[in-house]
Amino acid sequence: MIPSIKIEDYNYPLPDERIAKYPLAERDSSKLLRYRDGKVEDHIFRELPGILPPGSIMVFNNTKVVPARLHFQRESGAHIEIFCLEPVDPAEYATSFASVGRCRWKCVIGNAKRWKNDVLSLYNPGADETVVNMGLKAVLIERDGQTGIVEFTWEDKNPFSRVLEICGTVPIPPYLNRDTEAIDLERYQTLYARTRGSVAAPTAGLHFTEAVLSEIDSKGIDRENVCLHVGAGTFLPVKSEDVADHPMHREPFVVSLELLKKIRDNEGKLIAVGTTSVRTLESLYYVGVSCIEGGSPADVDQWAPYSREYAYSPAEAIDGIISYLERNSLEELKVGTRIIIVPGFKFRFVDVLVTNFHQPESTLILLISAFVGGDWRTIYDHALGNGYRFLSYGDSSVLFRRDVQNLL
Numbered sequence: 001m002i003p004s005i006k007i008e009d010y011n012y013p014l015p016d017e018r019i020a021k022y023p024l025a026e027r028d029s030s031k032l033l034r035y036r037d038g039k040v041e042d043h044i045f046r047e048l049p050g051i052l053p054p055g056s057i058m059v060f061n062n063t064k065v066v067p068a069r070l071h072f073q074r075e076s077g078a079h080i081e082i083f084c085l086e087p088v089d090p091a092e093y094a095t096s097f098a099s100v101g102r103c104r105w106k107c108v109i110g111n112a113k114r115w116k117n118d119v120l121s122l123y124n125p126g127a128d129e130t131v132v133n134m135g136l137k138a139v140l141i142e143r144d145g146q147t148g149i150v151e152f153t154w155e156d157k158n159p160f161s162r163v164l165e166i167c168g169t170v171p172i173p174p175y176l177n178r179d180t181e182a183i184d185l186e187r188y189q190t191l192y193a194r195t196r197g198s199v200a201a202p203t204a205g206l207h208f209t210e211a212v213l214s215e216i217d218s219k220g221i222d223r224e225n226v227c228l229h230v231g232a233g234t235f236l237p238v239k240s241e242d243v244a245d246h247p248m249h250r251e252p253f254v255v256s257l258e259l260l261k262k263i264r265d266n267e268g269k270l271i272a273v274g275t276t277s278v279r280t281l282e283s284l285y286y287v288g289v290s291c292i293e294g295g296s297p298a299d300v301d302q303w304a305p306y307s308r309e310y311a312y313s314p315a316e317a318i319d320g321i322i323s324y325l326e327r328n329s330l331e332e333l334k335v336g337t338r339i340i341i342v343p344g345f346k347f348r349f350v351d352v353l354v355t356n357f358h359q360p361e362s363t364l365i366l367l368i369s370a371f372v373g374g375d376w377r378t379i380y381d382h383a384l385g386n387g388y389r390f391l392s393y394g395d396s397s398v399l400f401r402r403d404v405q406n407l408l
Helices: 045-051 091-096 129-134 160-167 182-187 203-208 212-219 257-265 275-294 314-329 362-371 376-385
Strands: 031-036 041-044 059-060 063-065 070-074 081-088 102-110 121-122 137-144 145-153 195-198 222-228 251-256 270-273 332-337 352-356 396-400
Touching: 031 045, 045 212, 045 396, 059 257, 059 275, 081 145, 081 332, 091 195, 102 137, 102 362, 129 160, 137 160, 195 251, 203 352, 212 222, 222 257, 222 275, 251 257, 251 275, 257 275, 257 314, 257 332, 257 352, 270 275, 275 314, 275 332, 275 352, 275 362, 314 332, 352 362, 362 376, 376 396
Parallel strands: 031 396, 059 222, 059 270, 063 195, 270 352
Antiparallel strands: 031 041, 070 081, 070 121, 081 102, 102 145, 121 137, 137 145, 222 251, 251 332, 352 396
């Protein structure tokens, strides 16, 4: 049954001055709020390894943010901003980034009403010769309100990934109320980012330094990766009064066969770095159900966790995926999810969550509430009252799931 949740119940006052407009000088010098069993403690992020349960598996999202925001200009002089969301033709990320000369993407289009059917040229006020030689053009193929399918063409032999690097800018969140700056090229990216595809950073990972990662290793914690490409809608506030009316967008993810076996056999705790890692890991249960019942993995529907009772154990669900991959000689699970995690959700894998502080009335606040048994206000009231910085470049928290016992 789809739960009825009023999003106004997940609002809180967030003054603009509490939103971190820039990152701190040192990634691991941010504040770290520790929450466990209803109690809150203050730490510094570099102390995180000493807080985590030894013998755990810690899962990171190694997606890489692409410079997906492009600025074009009509012959009339009107500026059109195009924000690449996901590839359409070719539809697979790696293939699209490798495309030469042409590709199509689903995009958010700024100033969309002023773009008719004309061909746009890249806005290049400095007449940069490299950009001129690129010859990047954009044509609107389909329109759907503020989004549409855009065909990009360019003249040289560079792949589209290089086109974006030369012509695009890093799409920092709009609530920062500033243009992208040089610092964002480095700091709006995790140290361990590997696979291009995200249009928003998995921001919980922005705090990690090589020193912190090394100390995590020394604590006997197994560091593993998944890859979920973060879409632009992940961090948007819910606009409908009832969460049941809020549509979640699809995000593709990849999990290795090796990690699936480790999760199945894990006797320790599972730590997720970021809400994107949580959504990936918890989606595995429902992918496993589709393998058991349908013979192959299927995308996870938004409301699948609430649609019926499931009799399978987490290990059985993971085994369903492993069996499918081994039957088909595959080393990775590649699938998508629209899962929404709201109060009442049954967590099957994740025990500890490292995450930032999220926007009021967002799906991420709902996830936090579900994870801490509804006690999110205790956490956010403390953060607001004790000088924590909020949102993407803000401070961090490590949350122990409310119903998890005997972690240490």
